[in-house]
Amino acid sequence: MNNGVHVLEAVPGHVLQVAVDAPQHSGLAGPLSYRSEHAVEPGSLVRVPLGKRELLGVVWPAQPPGDDTLPRELRAIAAHFADLPPLGPDWCRLLDFAAGYYQRSVGELASAVLPPQLRELSTDQLAARLRKLDRKRAAAPPDAAPARPDLAPEQAHAVQHLQAQLQAQLQGARPKPTLLFGVTGSGKTEVYLRAAEAALAAGRQVLVLVPEINLTPQLEARFGERFAALLPEPSAIVSLHSALTPAQRLQNWLAAHLGRARLVLGTRLAVFASLPSLGLIVVDEEHDPSYKQQDGARYSARDLAVWRAHDLGIPVVLGSATPSLESWQHAESGRYERVTLAQRIGGGALPRVRLFDMKSLPLKAGVTTALTAPLLAELQARLDRGEQSLVFLNRRGYAPVLHCGECQWKSDCPHCSAWRVFHKRDRTLRCHHCGFTERVPRACPQCGNHDIAPIGRGTERLEEQLAEALPGARVLRIDADSTRRKGELEAQLQAVHDGEVDILVGTQMITKGHDFRRIRFVAAVNPDGALFSSDFRAPERLFALLMQAGGRAGRDASAESPAEMWVQTWHRDHALYQALARHDYVRFARDQLAERQSASLPPFAHLALLRAEARTAEAAKAFLDAAAALAQDTAVLVYPPVPHAVARVADVERQQMLVEAAQRGRLQAFLRDWVPALIALKREHKAVLRWAVDVDPLSI
């Protein structure tokens, strides 16, 4: 009881360093100092006052700063979540590293990666959640352990390699990251399952990362089935991704943190899960761009997984049929160990790739070029044989733009430098950048002409045209629009697996990871766009996407007809397509790496991107120019500012500037000085709305 007496000076207390999400103007400030009556262990969650607010914080394992902040001037922590065991020192190290590397404050990062509900709950409420977790009852374990398939020889070798790493690690060795280079359908998942089994048997937790939320149900089912007998306890297998409800996410996070969850499956944010006895990390489809967070702290979950494994001295497996060139280069240089699965399970062949030359078609006006007559004939033949086909087009909506033939009006977005996409089902024009949506006008808004027509095509139109051209075919479209509501995607995928669909149409959503057993034919109707992108990573992405898409065909080796991939292109002789036709990732990677090396691009150079947004391009550019003037380090090269590929979004102009250094360490050293200077610089550039540094940017 203080009876209203001012207690500040009476209680000397303890000084705590607390990582808290302080606003950006305070810069990259480290943890802040607070006072506490009791000693509180590092890693503990607390609630602290900041200005007029009260925020979640993590007591940080740091030395209190010297004499200038005397304890009596400090504010006291408001609450301590004493029922929750503290986050481990390894978790704090991961956060420290990631915050430093990606140029954010550790408090901001901690606040972004902890379950959002932790920010809202009181200590009592959290204690109640913990008790609820205690009350969960075990499901009855199944009678028999599920059958495990006999490993193919290459799989057996991969599993032995990982088991040896797990063993060696117990003796204190620090394993190299493993690049599991396995063609599509080579059974990489089975390798993960066996490696996980070994780690679980050794009493360790396992973290499995997947690129897309929509891949988690399939994988959760497979892991759940396999480990139901081994892990009968409740919450022994949990998933962590952004589509969970806040309550589920907190519950699963707590299960991992308390060590009850033995196996955690998740998307990129799961790399920050608290896992006190982590023993193995798997990164599936490691090349996938969605491992990179595109706002806030722009981290790469793949790269952090490698760092975390190294820090803990545990094995990490990066699996892919088309590894990122960064990982491939690491394997070439010997930093990673490469393990190859060159054969499909059951000895099935990879689909034959047919590069269909669009120039061979007679030029006739009005002929639709996406569904060419030869492609339709091929689809019809598959249909007659009762086989499933997949048609892939990486553009959703009905048509990318509406156009008036009279006055040349186009459906541009008033707020963005982009067209609004025509969605036929709900008759809207929608901007895919800012979301601005309007009903489709009956007549041209500019001249009143009634004949406004769609130009080009997206999946919605492709679906319509397929159904028209192939009467009787059961056509199903799967993309972000068809799967808005909960459960829709699962139901649609099930229909494909059950053979209720003849032709599956979709975006890249359906090309990744799914183990479709019935598909024999995959067509990419219009993939050329990416060949001429200004982004140096575009070819790498296109190659991976097409290999993945083709990989959905012919996964059942027992089927009789040969599987085929059909690629319609105007550039048949392009080296990318030639390598694709031979399934020659190795050749493709070698060519790309040679190009990257001669142009000093990653992985032979290291990049950071400074982005600035303002109402006018001039204001954004002025900030970048001033930032460039502050860059005095001769070890880095600062390029001139350029507009973003979509320069204006939601009435904001976006400019960016690339910074390059030959060594990662030099870039990091430069950023450590430069970014704090930019925080100061921003104060002189009031017109700049937002700015951000993106370290190792993926799209440029």
Ligand SMILES: Nc1ncnc2c1ncn2[C@@H]1O[C@H](COP(=O)(O)OP(=O)(O)OP(=O)(O)O)[C@@H](O)[C@H]1O
């Ligand atoms: N040893 C095995 N014996 C029999 N079937 C197997 C074996 N290993 C894996 N499979 C089956 O082979 C199929 C393909 O495996 P999986 O989906 O793991 O391939 P993948 O390498 O991940 O392919 P992708 O890169 O295309 O996703 C699955 O249906 C899986 O159940």
Ligand SMILES: [Zn+2]
């Ligand atoms: Zn817009």
